[in-house]
Amino acid sequence: MKINYFFRHPKVGHSIHRVFRTLIGEVNKSVDTIIYEVPSPGSMPSSVIRNVWYTYKKRDKDVIHHVTGHIHDVLLALIGVKTVLTVHDLVFLDNVKNPFKRLYKWLFWLYFPIKIADVVVCISNQTKQNISGKIKTDKLTVIHNAIDPIFIPEEKFFNKDMPVILHIGTGWNKNLGRTIEALSGISCHLRIIGKLKESQIALLGKYDIDYSNQSNLTDEGIKDEYKNCDIVNFPSMYEGFGMPVIEGQKTGRVVITSNIEPLVEVADGAAVMVDPTDVDSIREAYENVISNEVYRLDLIAKGFKNAERFSVENIAKQYIELYKTLE
Known part of the structure; x- marks a missing residue:
């Protein structure tokens, strides 16, 4: 088994990559993995096309492709191959007031990606319920985020006077x-x-x-x-x-x-x-x-x-x- 992971450009933020780096390190103990970061941090059509083309060039019918981190639209390049999509939240949709932008994001960041993916992982039941309220699908499952092993119990005297x-x-x-x-x-x-x-x-x-x-x-x-x-x-x-x-x-x-x-x-x-x-x-x-x-x-x-x-x-x-x- 081999897994290709696709992440957004680092300039957009490291938080999701940081969470999944911990996970990938553990998965890699028993499965071959490769990490890809899309080349464009933007969300304009030219950036989307560039990222989709980059993803298309990495597709492989013998590999499971795992996309996460608000680059859901790159699943357009993965039609016909095995694909997992992890959705962290719907803030990209819930906070959009412009009806045209909202329709665009609903189609290309939610509707089409979910239709294309074989499985959609939600990191919480709340995210699963949020998606279910917008799209009817039986592809949703819940797997929580993992905590980085660097976090360990650390004793400390509680400073009651100046916490x-x-x-x-x-x-x-x-x-x-x-x-x-x-x-x-x-x-x-x-x-x-x-x-x-x-x-x-x-x-x-x-x-x-x-x-x-x-x-x-x-x-x-x-x-x-x-x-x-x-x-x-x-x-x-x-x-x-x-x-x-x-x-x-x-x-x-x-x-x-x-x-x-x-x-x-x-x-x-x-x-x-x-x-x-x-x-x-x-x-x-x-x-x-x-x-x-x-x-x-x-x-x-x-x-x-x-x-x-x-x-x-x-x-x-x-x-x-x-x-x-x-x-």
């Missing part, structure tokens, strides 16, 4: 604004990973938040951020999965996240669940975690157990069993 609260991401969905407001008056240090906007910097000043900021970290750098923090903060408004939840749990940190899917599915009762639209709900979570040691330790213990579901060995086994059905 370090790690916030991952500064995009619209990461809810940094409400986080800042909720932390007003709470003695802590907010560690923010991601490029800050001027409006966010202004808000940090307005609420007098003690903070530091870093972006473009290596994998080891990200690991160290989890190791050095006391609380992982992830009250997101929208996610396809939510890796920081299980990365925090595997490291041995208490996690605060949103009571929305798929975060409820991923956390599985091993995190503090908050209403991401309610500043008071988020604030109450911080106060409870900081003041209640028994509550905090119980969540950490549950988090360790929950993270086992996402081990790379477990997830790779599920993918290999899936590939075998296409041989």
Whole structure:
């Protein structure tokens, strides 16, 4: 068996490649694999044609082709060969207001790719339900993302007087604004990973938040951020999965996240669940975690157990069993 993996151009982002690199490393122990990255980072017709042509040249009737990472349209080059498509989320469709762009993306990023693929893997039940609400198909299956083995339990004395609260991401969905407001008056240090906007910097000043900021970290750098923090903060408004939840749990940190899917599915009762639209709900979570040691330790213990579901060995086994059905 041989698997060809197709990823978007690195300039578009490394997050999906990072998640799958862990998986591919494990799959490669028993299956031959090759990784391809499409040559164009753009989404204009000329870029799409270039990427589709590149993919077409790599097709092989004796190989399973696995496409992931918001380049679903390259499946147009894989008609007639064995193909797996992994869909991480539908943010590319759900956030589009222009009806013409929305129709284009529905056709070429969702409808045709799903019709062409032999199997469509969803990384959460939420993604599966979202797709099912838009297209009738029996090709959908759920396989979660795997956690990188570099994340290991790291003991740390909890700093109750000045806890370090790690916030991952500064995009619209990461809810940094409400986080800042909720932390007003709470003695802590907010560690923010991601490029800050001027409006966010202004808000940090307005609420007098003690903070530091870093972006473009290596994998080891990200690991160290989890190791050095006391609380992982992830009250997101929208996610396809939510890796920081299980990365925090595997490291041995208490996690605060949103009571929305798929975060409820991923956390599985091993995190503090908050209403991401309610500043008071988020604030109450911080106060409870900081003041209640028994509550905090119980969540950490549950988090360790929950993270086992996402081990790379477990997830790779599920993918290999899936590939075998296409041989």
